[in-house]
Amino acid sequence: MNDTLMTTYNRLPVSFTKGSGIWLEASDGRRYLDALSGIAVCGLGHAHPAISAAISEQSSQLLHTSNLYGIEKQQQLADRLTDITGMEKAFFCNSGAEANECAIKIARRVGHQRGIQTPGIIVMEGSFHGRTLATLTATANEGAKKGFGPLVEGFFRAPYNNPDAVAAFSDNPDIVAVLVEPIQGEGGIQIPAEDYLEQLREICNQNNWLLMLDEIQSGTGRTGHWFACNGAGVSPDVITVAKGLGNGVPIGVCLAREDAAAALVPGSHGTTFGGNPLCCATALAVLDTIENENLLQNAASTGQYLLDLLREGLGHADGITDIRGIGLLLAIELERPCGELVQKALDNNLLINVTAGNVIRLLPPLITTREQAAEIAAGLIPLVQNFLNKNHDQTT
Numbered sequence: 001m002n003d004t005l006m007t008t009y010n011r012l013p014v015s016f017t018k019g020s021g022i023w024l025e026a027s028d029g030r031r032y033l034d035a036l037s038g039i040a041v042c043g044l045g046h047a048h049p050a051i052s053a054a055i056s057e058q059s060s061q062l063l064h065t066s067n068l069y070g071i072e073k074q075q076q077l078a079d080r081l082t083d084i085t086g087m088e089k090a091f092f093c094n095s096g097a098e099a100n101e102c103a104i105k106i107a108r109r110v111g112h113q114r115g116i117q118t119p120g121i122i123v124m125e126g127s128f129h130g131r132t133l134a135t136l137t138a139t140a141n142e143g144a145k146k147g148f149g150p151l152v153e154g155f156f157r158a159p160y161n162n163p164d165a166v167a168a169f170s171d172n173p174d175i176v177a178v179l180v181e182p183i184q185g186e187g188g189i190q191i192p193a194e195d196y197l198e199q200l201r202e203i204c205n206q207n208n209w210l211l212m213l214d215e216i217q218s219g220t221g222r223t224g225h226w227f228a229c230n231g232a233g234v235s236p237d238v239i240t241v242a243k244g245l246g247n248g249v250p251i252g253v254c255l256a257r258e259d260a261a262a263a264l265v266p267g268s269h270g271t272t273f274g275g276n277p278l279c280c281a282t283a284l285a286v287l288d289t290i291e292n293e294n295l296l297q298n299a300a301s302t303g304q305y306l307l308d309l310l311r312e313g314l315g316h317a318d319g320i321t322d323i324r325g326i327g328l329l330l331a332i333e334l335e336r337p338c339g340e341l342v343q344k345a346l347d348n349n350l351l352i353n354v355t356a357g358n359v360i361r362l363l364p365p366l367i368t369t370r371e372q373a374a375e376i377a378a379g380l381i382p383l384v385q386n387f388l389n390k391n392h393d394q395t396t
């Protein structure tokens with residue numbers, strides 16, 4: 001499309017000029033049903049009046065001052081997020097990877113305070129934590145790491161959804177933390193056993209390890225709870241949040257319990273933009289809107305409705321391995337790679353994503369109505385059926 005951009009993305013041949021609710025409009029005037037929300041970011045859809053108003057009002061007063069000064073909106077947002085999560089301290093940044101960097105740095109400092117020279121963090125197979133060097137190392141995908149060595153030391157990997165494999169590190173005195181997604185997003189919407197987080201909490205308690213949850217994709221209402229750990233009834237030591245928190249305005253946050261957060265002192269970590277008035281005013285409006293419009297409840301019920309429709313339409317089809325979801329975080333897993341479905345859906349005015357090669361990922365906005373969920377299902381089901389039939393014909 002434009003050869004002055006670095007070639008980090010294979011972009012689809014469309015660009016959008018405006019949006020409204022769950023709909024996006026392309027430069028040629030075509031309208032698309034957005035079942036991806038900018039990869040779990042625009043939970044309130046596009047051009048939500050409450051968000052536009054918050055951005056407009058804040059931008060007419062003050063955009064940025066830096067963290068050298070007090071920032072009222074940052075303090076309010078920290079109060080709100082610590083209230084919701086039961087954490088005690090917040091560090092604001094600009095992205096998910098940065099929120100995880102902060103978590104990793106907290107774990108490292110805690111380790112050094114305990115006299116551990118080479119502190120280790122357990123991460124999972126199938127994980128995704130970001131693209132900075134440390135978060136890339138924590139990420140499982142070998143392809144994403146290729147050509148970027150030397151990577152960062154101090155990460156140990158265990159299979160996902162396997163608490164015993166984590167407990168097996170108990171005899172390693174270097175371990176200080178477990179970093180895990182409550183539901184793996186990029187790894188294919190992997191939903192672990194109901195008591196997985198509870199078991200990890202127990203193992204971390206026994207070993208004096210920090211339990212650090214990456215809720216960057218699973219958080220801010222997507223699962224029908226504020227955070228997946230609220231739904232699981234588990235209180236971690238650290239939670240990282242980004243994506244949906246700003247509805248498109250870049251903001252991330254690392255939330256922590258007081259004793260873990262105390263590892264960071266003035267000068268040990270920082271950011272120029274993080275937590276500026278604009279981002280924090282927007283995030284406050286996002287939280288207010290989720291509350292005012294009952295969107296946690298909507299994500300849970302509309303998500304279940306969409307899941308039921310997909311199971312009804314595709315559950316018995318040959319070539320489907322699983323249809324799963326929690327809230328508006330949904331997946332249809334196929335037996336074979338199905339990346340071409342993204343373009344097919346685009347041709348049919350529907351935005352979806354395929355991750356882990358063979359998993360159709362749906363992340364519709366939290367504002368999605370039952371009628372819109374039915375529209376998504378009605379658009380997607382025949383595309384998947386045609387794809388399966390075509391593949392079936394080719395192999396018989």
Ligand SMILES: Cc1ncc(COP(=O)(O)O)c(C=O)c1O
Pocket residue numbers: 095096097098100128129130131181185186214215216217218242243
């Ligand atoms: C679970 C998880 N962690 C971290 C990240 C990285 O976030 P960002 O792209 O904002 O750096 C992502 C992004 O997809 C994610 O899904």
